[in-house]
Amino acid sequence: MNIRLCSGDEIFNADRKLIRFVQSEYELYDGVVTPQDSTLSLFDILLSIMMNSRLDTASKVQSIWKNKTPVEKALSHIPADMSLQDEHLSWENLEALFKAFCDIPWAGAAVSSKILHKKRPKLIPIYDSVIAIYINTCSTEAPLPRGSSEAAHMVRGIKCFRNLLLGSLDDVERLRGLPEMSRFPLSAVRVLEVLLWIENEGNAYYQVCPQCHSEKVIPITYGSPTPRLLRLAAAVKIKLGDESRLPNRPRLHCTHCLNEWGEFR
Ligand SMILES: [Zn+2]
Structure with a gap:
């Protein structure tokens, strides 16, 4: 709905x-x-x-x-x-x-x-x-x-x-x-x-992909990755975003269908 x-x-x-x-x-x-x-x-x-x-x-x-x-x-x-x-x-x-x-x-x-x-x-x-x-x-x-x-x-x-x-x-x-x-x-x-x-909120809690309806949604993070962010990305808890994707950087990533959406405020 x-x-x-x-x-x-x-x-x-x-x-x-x-x-x-x-x-x-x-x-x-x-x-x-x-x-x-x-x-x-x-x-x-x-x-x-x-x-x-x-x-x-x-x-x-x-x-x-x-x-x-x-x-x-x-x-x-x-x-x-x-x-x-x-x-x-x-x-x-x-x-x-x-x-x-x-x-x-x-x-x-x-x-x-x-x-x-x-x-x-x-x-x-x-x-x-x-x-x-x-x-x-x-x-x-x-x-x-x-x-x-x-x-x-x-x-x-x-x-x-x-x-x-x-x-x-x-x-x-x-x-x-x-x-x-x-x-x-x-x-x-x-x-x-x-x-x-x-x-x-920024952590993709309770998110659902609007395309495939999967609950496997993670946030996308931009900027220079810290060691902690690299660890989280390796564990597929976050995705490191493509810095060149300006100005419409998506905020959320579906690990099931790879759909990306959402805007930063
Ligand atoms: Zn999806």
């Missing part, structure tokens, strides 16, 4: 990519039941590690724990069932929430959204660098003035994400309704975010 986004991009084999993702990753993040209240428990914070939030030292976790009261207060102003599809959203409250979180040392857009997505799964997408870079390439929102806060950038990006979601909602709902997804309930926000992440 292919999805065409209002950004003009098409996601091929979206159903297979999504199913591969949930079969691998659902159990230890999305499938973990957590209360959608306005408190941040230690478990809420630590669960984000399963989405690679890089909270890898006690001092980083302590930093969030000790500064969580303003986040909890801002969260209490956002109803638990609020959805990004709702017609009337309080962007001010959402920006206040992100600001409270991003004011905490170590906690930028990625960390905060990996924690907050579980508190408001229908409203807040995980907004890591992969999603932010993609959104910036297709945003129709007015640019922000220089010096704007990270929270303001998050809200601008999520407004654009909302446009993408509303523009592809029928397809997203069709994906959520697939028989294979019945054991893996996800919000529409999460389905779209997962697909955008798969399409744009």
Whole structure:
């Protein structure tokens, strides 16, 4: 099943990519039941590690724990069932929430959204660098003035994400309704975010070849190969790209049919 986004991009084999993702990753993040209240428990914070939030030292976790009261207060102003599809959203409250979180040392857009997505799964997408870079390439929102806060950038990006979601909602709902997804309930926000992440992250995780539908897809790397990259290429984990192939260098390589596709952003 292919999805065409209002950004003009098409996601091929979206159903297979999504199913591969949930079969691998659902159990230890999305499938973990957590209360959608306005408190941040230690478990809420630590669960984000399963989405690679890089909270890898006690001092980083302590930093969030000790500064969580303003986040909890801002969260209490956002109803638990609020959805990004709702017609009337309080962007001010959402920006206040992100600001409270991003004011905490170590906690930028990625960390905060990996924690907050579980508190408001229908409203807040995980907004890591992969999603932010993609959104910036297709945003129709007015640019922000220089010096704007990270929270303001998050809200601008999520407004654009909302446009993408509303523009592809029928397809997203069709994906959520697939028989294979019945054991893996996800919000529409999460389905779209997962697909955008798969399409744009650099390691070809969960990719499927649009030509032969093989799952044997590896990333193409350009530039002078380091010893590590040479080892990875020898193990067919990556392909070393042809430097002379400018300007349209493909990003992904199918080791089954040798098809190459995808663009760098
Ligand atoms: Zn192929």
